[in-house]
Amino acid sequence: xxxNFIVLITVALMAASCLGDxxxxxxxxxxxxxxxxxxxxxxxxxxDSTYVLxxxxxxxxxxxxxxxxQTHETDTFLGGFLLSFLPGEANGALLKPEHVNDxxxxxxxxxxxxxxxxVVFYDNPDNTKMPDPHMVFTYxxxxxxxxxxxxxxNTTLVARKVKEHFQDGDKLTLKATGYLNDKETGVSxxxxxxxxxxxxxxxxxxxxxDMSKLGAVxxxxxxxxxxxxxxxxxxxxxxxxxxxxxxx
Numbered sequence: 516x517x518x519n520f521i522v523l524i525t526v527a528l529m530a531a532s533c534l535g536d537x538x539x540x541x542x543x544x545x546x547x548x549x550x551x552x553x554x555x556x557x558x559x560x561x562x563d564s565t566y567v568l569x570x571x572x573x574x575x576x577x578x579x580x581x582x583x584x585q586t587h588e589t590d591t592f593l594g595g596f597l598l599s600f601l602p603g604e605a606n607g608a609l610l611k612p613e614h615v616n617d618x619x620x621x622x623x624x625x626x627x628x629x630x631x632x633x634v635v636f637y638d639n640p641d642n643t644k645m646p647d648p649h650m651v652f653t654y655x656x657x658x659x660x661x662x663x664x665x666x667x668x669n670t671t672l673v674a675r676k677v678k679e680h681f682q683d684g685d686k687l688t689l690k691a692t693g694y695l696n697d698k699e700t701g702v703s704x705x706x707x708x709x710x711x712x713x714x715x716x717x718x719x720x721x722x723x724x725d726m727s728k729l730g731a732v733x734x735x736x737x738x739x740x741x742x743x744x745x746x747x748x749x750x751x752x753x754x755x756x757x758x759x760x761x762x763x
Contacts, residue, residue, distance in 0.1 A: 540762045545578040547755040549598060549632045556600055556631070565619050566598035567591070573646060580660060580759045582653055583634060584646030594639035595646040596752075600632040605719065608671040609678065617671040618749050627666035627721040627753035635670060638739040638748035648694075648734035655733035658761035662693070662729055665755040666721040669707055673749050677717050680745035681710040689750050690738045693729030701728040707739075707750060721753065 560566050567590050568575065574582040575598065583596035603621040604611075614620075619635045626633040639645050652660040667689060669677075677687065687708040693700040703726045708717040729735065739748035 538763070542758075542760045545580050545755070545757045545759050547578050547581065547757075548626070548628050548630050548753060549577050549634055550630050551632060560598070560600065561590070563616055563619075564599065564601045565592070565616075574651070576653070580653055580761075581755065581757065582651050584649050584651065586639075586644055586646050592637070593644040594637050594641075595649060597635045597637065598632060599635050599751075602631075604671070609675050613672070613675060617675065618673075618747065620671045621751040622669045622671045622674045622719055623721055623751075627668070630753065633751050633753040636737055636739070636750050636752055638737065638750075640748065649737050650735040652733045654759075654761050657763045658759065659731040660733065660760075661731050661758045662726045662735065663756040663758065664703075664724050664726040666753045667705060667707070667718070667724045668721045668751045668753075669718050670749045670751055673707070673746060674717055674719065676746045677708045677710075680743050681708065682743070683710060683712055685710045685741070685743045685746075687739070687741045687743075687746055689724070690740065691724075691726055691729060692736045692738070693726075693732035694734045694736070695730075695732055700730045700732055703728045708746075724752075 567587050568585050569590065574584040576582045585595040585597065586593040597619060599619045601616055601620040603623045603625060605622060605624050608617065608620065608622065621633060625631065686706065688704050688706050690702060690704040692702050703724070705724045739750050741748065
């Protein structure tokens with residue numbers, strides 16, 4: 516059931532702290548592709564093919580070492596990470612009338628690993644509506660987490676808005692900042708779209724995002740920055756790869 520994967524951040528942290536009396540060591544690679552059984556999509560995702568947390572839930576995880584934060588009011592998604600298995604349509608979607616779900620639809624045929632499900636990160640310009648932190652290592656204090664990277668792509672809505680509104684000099688970027696014990700460890704960034712007189716580029720395919728510069732972290736904060744206010748801060752993420760080393 517999906518409740519085995521989607522949990523309160525506080526519950527995950529409590530579970531980690533309660534294990535401190537035993538002697539334990541585990542080193543592994545977390546390859547997070549956000550895939551579930553078909554029954555989960557049918558029974559837990561909404562009619563719009565997205566999953567919004569309910570009640571007091573603050574985040575979800577697929578691998579127990581990393582929690583992806585989300586803020587919401589009742590069933591309304593406000594910011595952070597949203598699970599989506601809306602089928603992508605690549606550039607063909609841009610030829611169709613704009614749909615409200617396009618903000619959560621990847622501008623590609625499938626997820627990064629030919630998967631149905633991926634996450635959409637929304638950087639709400641109202642920071643009070645964002646989770647804090649965006650992504651957290653649940654076993655902090657009990658080991659290390661080094662994120663190698665992930666795959667990123669634009670949503671259909673963002674690709675459309677870039678084509679409609681970008682002018683010379685406009686740029687859309689995704690930045691990830693790592694922290695360990697509240698101290699910054701490193702920053703990685705990638706260009707999602709850029710327009711100049713010599714260059715007109717929009718990311719239309721899943722592309723690797725190298726996050727190795729962040730080093731060992733216990734949380735990561737993301738920022739989607741656009742020089743044009745007409746382009747909203749949505750980005751699709753899939754295939755998060757991290758090295759986990761837990762000892763206690």
